[in-house]
Amino acid sequence: MSDQKKFYLSENEMPKQWYNVQADLPSPLDPALHPGRMDPAGPDDFAPLFPMELIMQEVSQDRWIDIPDAVRDMYKTWRPTPLIRAINLEKALGTPAKIFYKYEGVSPAGSHKPNTAVAQAFYNKAEGTKQIVTETGAGQWGSALAYACNQFGLEAKVFMVSASYDQKPYRKSMMQAWGGAVTSSPSTETESGKKILESDPNSTGSLGIAISEAVEVAVQNDTTKYALGSVLNHVLMHQTIIGQEAIMQMEMANAYPDIVIGCSGGGSNLAGISFPFIPEKLKGKDTRLIAVEPAASPSLTKGKFTYDFGDAIGMTPLLKMHTLGHTFVPNPIHAGGLRYHGMAPLISALYDAGVYEAKSYNQNECFEAGVLFAKNEGIIPAPEPTHAIKAVIDEALVCKETGEEKNILFNLCGHGYLDLSAYDSYFAGDMIDYSLSSDEIDRAMESVPKV
Numbered sequence: 489m490s491d492q493k494k495f496y497l498s499e500n501e502m503p504k505q506w507y508n509v510q511a512d513l514p515s516p517l518d519p520a521l522h523p524g525r526m527d528p529a530g531p532d533d534f535a536p537l538f539p540m541e542l543i544m545q546e547v548s549q550d551r552w553i554d555i556p557d558a559v560r561d562m563y564k565t566w567r568p569t570p571l572i573r574a575i576n577l578e579k580a581l582g583t584p585a586k587i588f589y590k591y592e593g594v595s596p597a598g599s600h601k602p603n604t605a606v607a608q609a610f611y612n613k614a615e616g617t618k619q620i621v622t623e624t625g626a627g628q629w630g631s632a633l634a635y636a637c638n639q640f641g642l643e644a645k646v647f648m649v650s651a652s653y654d655q656k657p658y659r660k661s662m663m664q665a666w667g668g669a670v671t672s673s674p675s676t677e678t679e680s681g682k683k684i685l686e687s688d689p690n691s692t693g694s695l696g697i698a699i700s701e702a703v704e705v706a707v708q709n710d711t712t713k714y715a716l717g718s719v720l721n722h723v724l725m726h727q728t729i730i731g732q733e734a735i736m737q738m739e740m741a742n743a744y745p746d747i748v749i750g751c752s753g754g755g756s757n758l759a760g761i762s763f764p765f766i767p768e769k770l771k772g773k774d775t776r777l778i779a780v781e782p783a784a785s786p787s788l789t790k791g792k793f794t795y796d797f798g799d800a801i802g803m804t805p806l807l808k809m810h811t812l813g814h815t816f817v818p819n820p821i822h823a824g825g826l827r828y829h830g831m832a833p834l835i836s837a838l839y840d841a842g843v844y845e846a847k848s849y850n851q852n853e854c855f856e857a858g859v860l861f862a863k864n865e866g867i868i869p870a871p872e873p874t875h876a877i878k879a880v881i882d883e884a885l886v887c888k889e890t891g892e893e894k895n896i897l898f899n900l901c902g903h904g905y906l907d908l909s910a911y912d913s914y915f916a917g918d919m920i921d922y923s924l925s926s927d928e929i930d931r932a933m934e935s936v937p938k939v
């Protein structure tokens with residue numbers, strides 16, 4: 489193999505369909521449950537929140553779903569994204585492994601999130617939605633949605649977790665540049681927000697709390713819908729364009745991946761890079777798929793696989809997933825946007841079935857890996873994918889010991905140019921490692937309903 493560094497596809501090679509892994513699951517997913525009735529929720533239960541097309545995609549068993557032309561046209565703003573071989577990092581590690589990454593940081597919002605935001609805005613527009621309301625943690629999802637809504641002439645209203653609202657002003661500026669309205673959560677605009685503030689006036693918020701606020705606003709208005717940037721089946725499916733492009737680009741590099749790695753908060757960028765490799769894996773190809781999460785929010789490696797609410801208050805349907813308990817409030821010292829209490833039902837089920845492995849790391853070792861990557865490859869990664877990079881480096885060092893020339897593929901799901909304050913605190917030695925204790929998990933798990 490030559491030492492070609494970048495592998496590009498032309499715009500007309502961009503995939504025309506998303507891959508729906510539900511068609512290939514070892515057993516079907518357990519249904520979402522209605523939060524009041526505790527029985528399976530149907531399309532009517534979701535209709536106040538989502539356009540019907542997305543509700544149908546959520547439960548579809550079709551292996552392939554067409555990407556609308558208008559969505560493909562919008563994708564052309566930044567897609568296809570490059571596949572890059574991390575040759576300098578390989579040399580620095582002295583590994584015989586070949587390391588490839590798909591770079592999603594080239595999107596307008598700087599992450600993979602516009603892949604689903606654009607699709608969701610399109611289907612909402614087609615069904616008469618005027619405003620989309622959502623939550624955002626670190627701000628990546630809110631900015632992706634604000635961008636997508638602006639492209640399709642919709643209003644965006646974003647509840648932003650208060651810890652990030654104060655720490656990450658530039659994401660707020662991006663949302664505003666694209667015309668989005670941003671509110672710090674918990675807020676006094678909703679009953680859910682007021683309830684949280686009554687019991688804890690200094691609450692720094694959480695994704696779960698912000699979800700409660702956004703859902704409450706959405707159900708009160710017919711032309712306002714809700715959108716989620718991760719976790720749900722249709723969101724993960726929209727991300728599969730990443731892995732499908734990667735399959736073609738790895739062919740150009742003449743290197744089928746032995747290991748595919750992604751960081752996992754709700755599971756969408758991991759699903760995006762890895763789901764398209766599952767059909768071959770199920771046919772017997774020996775590809776390892778690895779989810780990497782922070783030790784501070786370890787839903788796969790330490791959570792339980794059970795039904796839980798998607799939000800902090802218990803308004804959303806219950807999903808069968810790996811969860812730390814919906815009342816879990818992650819320690820605000822953790823900088824990464826991987827702080828959700830649950831994991832996507834699809835990733836959870838595939839992990840339970842042994843299709844995925846999972847690992848967790850502390851944040852200092854991840855930033856160290858991120859800095860090594862930046863020094864060798866130039867791009868400064870977002871804090872989230874530094875978790876993937878840490879796992880990549882560990883696997884590449886195993887290859888150094890064994891002499892195996894493995895092909896390692898990972899998703900560089902976003903750049904870190906709006907997260908430099910987190911790098912500052914790492915350089916200053918202020919970053920504290922924090923592993924969630926089993927006592928804390930047990931306490932949060934007490935809130936999980938017995939189904």
Ligand SMILES: *Cc1c(COP(=O)(O)O)cnc(C)c1O
Pocket residue numbers: 599600601628629717718719751752753754755756757758825826870872873901902903
């Ligand atoms: C949102 C986000 C994540 C976490 O969400 P997933 O659904 O797990 O992908 C990770 N990295 C970046 C850059 C993000 O924007």
